[in-house]
Amino acid sequence: TPEEIERLTVDEDLSDIERAVYLLSAGQDIQGTSVIANLPFLMRQNPAETLRRVLPKVREVLHVAGVEMQLTAAVSFLTILQEESVSIHTYAHAFLQVILLHLEHRDAGVSNAWLETLLSVIEVLPKET
Secondary structure (H helix, E strand, C coil): CHHHHHHHCCCCCCCHHHHHHHHHHHCCHHHHHHHHHCHHHHHHHCHHHHHHHHHHHHHHHHCCCCHHHHHHHHHHHHHHHHHCCCCHHHHHHHHHHHHHHCCCCCCHHHHHHHHHHHHHHHHHCCCCC
């Protein structure tokens, strides 16, 4: 419907970071899931702004996210680790707490996805972490 199209329409003049923040704040679930799926791209393009502006919104949204968004986030976090978009120390500081927070999700599939991500992270973390 025209109303649905209007709700899903975003200003084309927004930068990728601004669009991501907007969609995580005010968009539909499917748009938020899309932003999270594109986190690795955002991290490659502009890691500092993604960590500063987008990741806090991702953390907020994940607290109430459905299964699909949770699974997408686990995969995106793992991809960011594998692509080495940021140093392992920055990764641990920015992403590790989020991973640990969602390990005990009520959905077993989501919990397992976060566990797989954690196990991959553990392999590359410094011993002191």
